[in-house]
Amino acid sequence: xxxxxxxxxxxxxxxxxxxxxxxxxxxxxLALQETKLTDDKFPHDAFTQAGYQAQWFGQKTYNGxxxxxxxxxxxxxxxxxxxxxxxxxxxxxxxxxxxxxGAYFPNGQAPGTDKFEYKMEWLKSxxxxxxxxxxxxxxxxxxxxxxxxxxxxxxxxxxxxxxxIHCTEEERYHLRALVALGxxxxxxxxxxxxxxxxxxxxxxxxxxxxxxxxxxxxxxxxALRARATACTIDKAPRKNERPSDHTPVxxxxx
DNA sequence: ATGCCTCAGCTCCTGAGA
Numbered sequence: 001x002x003x004x005x006x007x008x009x010x011x012x013x014x015x016x017x018x019x020x021x022x023x024x025x026x027x028x029x030l031a032l033q034e035t036k037l038t039d040d041k042f043p044h045d046a047f048t049q050a051g052y053q054a055q056w057f058g059q060k061t062y063n064g065x066x067x068x069x070x071x072x073x074x075x076x077x078x079x080x081x082x083x084x085x086x087x088x089x090x091x092x093x094x095x096x097x098x099x100x101x102g103a104y105f106p107n108g109q110a111p112g113t114d115k116f117e118y119k120m121e122w123l124k125s126x127x128x129x130x131x132x133x134x135x136x137x138x139x140x141x142x143x144x145x146x147x148x149x150x151x152x153x154x155x156x157x158x159x160x161x162x163x164x165i166h167c168t169e170e171e172r173y174h175l176r177a178l179v180a181l182g183x184x185x186x187x188x189x190x191x192x193x194x195x196x197x198x199x200x201x202x203x204x205x206x207x208x209x210x211x212x213x214x215x216x217x218x219x220x221x222x223a224l225r226a227r228a229t230a231c232t233i234d235k236a237p238r239k240n241e242r243p244s245d246h247t248p249v250x251x252x253x254x
Numbered sequence: 255a256t257g258c259c260t261c262a263g264c265t266c267c268t269g270a271g272a
Contacts, residue, residue, distance in 0.1 A: 009271085010261055034271090036262070061262050062270075107271060147272070166272065199272070202259035213272075245260080245272080 001096065001253050002027040005143040005216055006237075007104065007199075007246035011035040011064070015043055017240055019050055025234065026051075027250065028070050029095050031102030033145045035064035042066065059088045065144070067102050069095045083125035090126070092133070098224065099137035101130065103144035108165050116165070119147075123174035131181050134221060142183065143218040145246060148175045150185065154214035156197065166215055183219035186231040186251045196233055199246045207238050218251045227253040 004027045008014040011032060022030065035042070035058050042056040047068055057078040058064030065088060067073055073093035079085050092101045103126070108119035134140050148171045152158035161167045179185065187196070197212025206212065220228060230252040238247040 013261075034261095109270085109272090164272095201272070204258060206259095215272080242260090 001098075002250060003029045003031075003098075003100065003141055003143060003218065003253070004234075004248045004250040005031040005033070005102065005145070005218060006248040007033040007145040007216060007244060009034050009036075009244040009246065011037055011043065011066075012041070013242060014244055015046060017237060017243070019046060021234075021237055021248065022050055022052065022068070025248070025250065026070075029098075029100055030068040030248075031091075031100070031143050032066040032068065033064075033102070033104035033246075034062075035066055036061060037064055055091055055093055057088045057091045063088045063104055065089060065091045065102050065104050067091055067093055067095075067100060069093070071096050073100075080122075080125050080129045082129070083122070085122070089122075094137070097139055099133055099140040101133065101140070101142045101144075103142065103146075105145060105147045107147050108171065110165050111163070111168055111170070120170065120174070123171075127174070127177055127181065130178065130183075134181060138221060138223040140221040141218060141224055141251070142178070142220075143216075143249070143251075145215060146175065146217045147215050148172060149213055149215060150175060154197070156195065156211040156213065166213060178219060182222055184222070184225045186218040186220050186225075186228060187214070187233070187249065189225065189228055190231050192233075198233055198249055200238065202245055207243075216246055216249050218249055220251070224253060229254055
């Protein structure tokens with residue numbers, strides 16, 4: 001069984017690329033972020049024709065998340081229960097016995113801003129809720145665009161980005177606190193090429209120069225870690241014409 | 255350079271992303 005996450009930066013623009021990718025990477029679950037579509041505009045027919053059922057939760061202009069699944073998705077929850085949020089960032093469902101949380105974590109803009117404070121509050125609420133979900137669902141996976149790096153290995157220029165957004169100690173504290181619930185960073189369960197990133201700026205030929213960040217993650221519960229056999233970053237879609245600035249992360253479990 | 259690209263939209267500039 002395979003799970004993947006991909007921030008597509010507008011599903012309206014990227015739909016053909018997502019369909020192409022699914023045709024060659026027929027994963028069981030694909031979590032999308034930054035669909036940037038209101039729910040009435042979600043292209044569910046295109047996914048149905050491709051053999052995927054969809055659950056979606058969007059809004060105008062920004063944010064928006066979805067889960068594409070081969071098998072039916074049940075117990076669907078949108079956003080974080082108990083956390084009042086105007087922004088569409090989280091979608092959760094049970095698929096083939098696995099609790100799947102797809103999330104678009106807040107960017108946070110810069111330390112000291114209102115958006116950074118919102119990111120901290122959001123992270124706190126997410127953690128409380130993930131803890132509850134883990135108690136109810138031993139087989140659990142939290143994947144998406146975290147907008148946080150774990151450490152210097154996730155950053156092309158650790159010195160230049162020290163204490164900058166995605167790399168602050170406060171953000172990393174919250175990321176480690178999620179792990180401390182009993183989750184595992186899938187990618188690092190397996191050997192990876194050095195300088196493995198999931199996002200590259202559109203500017204300055206950043207992808208060609210591999211000036212990137214690893215900010216898209218798949219965290220898995222202990223029960224799912226025991227089943228994991230591979231985790232990879234697929235850089236191929238970043239080479240497309242009009243690519244998303246993010247590229248998919250893929251987890252394989254037995 | 256509070257910029258460099260890219261995307262959405264009250265669209266020919268601005269806000270936001272990361």
